[in-house]
Amino acid sequence: ACKQIPEGPIETTLCDYETVESYNDDLYNVLHQLVETPFFKYFRVDLYRECPFWQENGLCMNRECGITTVDESEIPEKWRAAELSKVELPSEDERHHMLGCYYRDADFCFQDDMSEGDYIDLTANPERFTGYVGPSAQRVWAAIYRENCFGLSELNFQTPNSPNNSPHVSLPDSMASAQSPEDRTCLEQRVYYRIISGLHASISTHVCHDYFNQSTGQWGPNLECFVEKVAAYPERLQYIYFNVVLLLRAVSRIGPYLSAYDYCGTGTHEGDALTLDRVNKVVDIASQVGKFDETVLFKGDNANILKEEFKEHFRNVTRIMDCVGCDKCRLWGKIQTTGVGTALKILFELDEKALDPRHNSNLLTRSEVVALINTLHRFSESLAGVNDFRKMWAETDAAE
Numbered sequence: 524a525c526k527q528i529p530e531g532p533i534e535t536t537l538c539d540y541e542t543v544e545s546y547n548d549d550l551y552n553v554l555h556q557l558v559e560t561p562f563f564k565y566f567r568v569d570l571y572r573e574c575p576f577w578q579e580n581g582l583c584m585n586r587e588c589g590i591t592t593v594d595e596s597e598i599p600e601k602w603r604a605a606e607l608s609k610v611e612l613p614s615e616d617e618r619h620h621m622l623g624c625y626y627r628d629a630d631f632c633f634q635d636d637m638s639e640g641d642y643i644d645l646t647a648n649p650e651r652f653t654g655y656v657g658p659s660a661q662r663v664w665a666a667i668y669r670e671n672c673f674g675l676s677e678l679n680f681q682t683p684n685s686p687n688n689s690p691h692v693s694l695p696d697s698m699a700s701a702q703s704p705e706d707r708t709c710l711e712q713r714v715y716y717r718i719i720s721g722l723h724a725s726i727s728t729h730v731c732h733d734y735f736n737q738s739t740g741q742w743g744p745n746l747e748c749f750v751e752k753v754a755a756y757p758e759r760l761q762y763i764y765f766n767v768v769l770l771l772r773a774v775s776r777i778g779p780y781l782s783a784y785d786y787c788g789t790g791t792h793e794g795d796a797l798t799l800d801r802v803n804k805v806v807d808i809a810s811q812v813g814k815f816d817e818t819v820l821f822k823g824d825n826a827n828i829l830k831e832e833f834k835e836h837f838r839n840v841t842r843i844m845d846c847v848g849c850d851k852c853r854l855w856g857k858i859q860t861t862g863v864g865t866a867l868k869i870l871f872e873l874d875e876k877a878l879d880p881r882h883n884s885n886l887l888t889r890s891e892v893v894a895l896i897n898t899l900h901r902f903s904e905s906l907a908g909v910n911d912f913r914k915m916w917a918e919t920d921a922a923e
């Protein structure tokens with residue numbers, strides 16, 4: 524898996540690995556510039572909410588787990604919470620409260636209440652190796668897979684203190700009654716698993732690509748780490764590509780809305796125009812590569828039950844992020860689950876009319892737009908990182 528780009532079509536998509544690969548340099552370059560613009564680099568998030576599922580004592584004391592916050596005065600006024608809450612928060616009737624967060628019926632994520640949280644400059648807090656390992660990290664991954672993956676996990680975790688209020692949602696009888704786990708899986712479940720496993724593989728790629736070598740005191744890519752966590756399992760790498768196509772399809776669907784979005788607030792006309800110009804370039808690439816076929820999902824008799832379940836499971840994953848015992852990992856976990864959740868909402872909840880910016884100018888919150896683009900950037904950066912690992916592998920091969 525480390526040596527070559529996978530070949531052929533990417534399942535559930537109308538796209539192949541080679542096409543994604545051929546566009547990724549351009550995509551990554553423009554995304555990299557885009558996430559450095561003020562609109563996309565400031566994110567407001569409440570990182571200190573209690574884990575709703577178990578007692579989490581796994582505080583990560585490593586320096587790299589910490590994050591730096593930005594004072595509200597540094598944020599362009601237009602994007603501050605007080606301003607945003609005027610337009611962003613749905614009315615009391617439209618939202619359901621749960622443990623201090625709310626969701627609208629269409630959402631795949633629990634969203635933090637806008638009145639709490641810190642502003643973070645994402646460019647100052649890159650996702651990379653933090654040293655967050657051991658039972659706390661494993662428990663979070665186990666909860667994500669075992670409790671939320673429709674029984675499809677390849678993991679075989681023993682969680683002795685499995686919490687009573689764990690986020691389990693039972694399957695409809697028709698799905699639970701089939702025989703083997705493989706038979707039991709429908710397309711939606713497989714898609715769900717690929718999303719989660721691909722996200723995990725992407726995070727692992729970042730951890731291994733920006734790795735701290737404790738014996739040399741140097742940061743840099745660690746090929747062995749990548750082989751162990753990702754390349755030894757070719758399907759994990761394939762799922763990164765899968766997520767890229769899914770996210771690009773969402774960006775492409777929401778393209779007219781993103782192009783009409785108000786990014787003003789940088790202070791200069793040129794700055795605002797540059798942001799929009801980069802957004803348009805991403806939308807353009809998305810329209811060519813984002814060939815995920817969302818219409819094949821959630822069809823048939825149980826479609827609505829299945830979709831509600833899928834949504835419920837994914838919302839739980841977003842809540843599990845509050846159980847991550849490392850601030851920086853929690854930050855990026857929240858951004859990426861919000862980004863993927865936003866993509867799922869765009870693909871499965873919104874029809875063409877809803878997506879039309881003239882009919883629905885407040886369709887997405889600023890946080891959702893920022894999370895969607897930053898998440899795509901994370902995945903695209905993973906593919907760029909995988910290419911670095913391929914080169915390292917080739918050099919190792921040549922030297923032997």
Ligand code: FAD
Binds near residue numbers: 650655663678726856
């Ligand atoms: P883990 O990555 O913890 O995986 C646990 C088990 O899951 C493995 O033993 C394997 O059986 C299975 N598995 C692994 N990958 C996959 C896959 N792609 N698909 C299916 N199954 C798989 N650490 C950092 O250094 N920096 C971060 O920014 C960071 N962010 C994190 C964000 C979240 C939300 C979480 C839960 C953890 C994060 N971590 C981060 C920790 C990191 O993901 C690992 O848990 C840690 O490096 C320990 O790795 P591990 O090799 O023990 O296996």
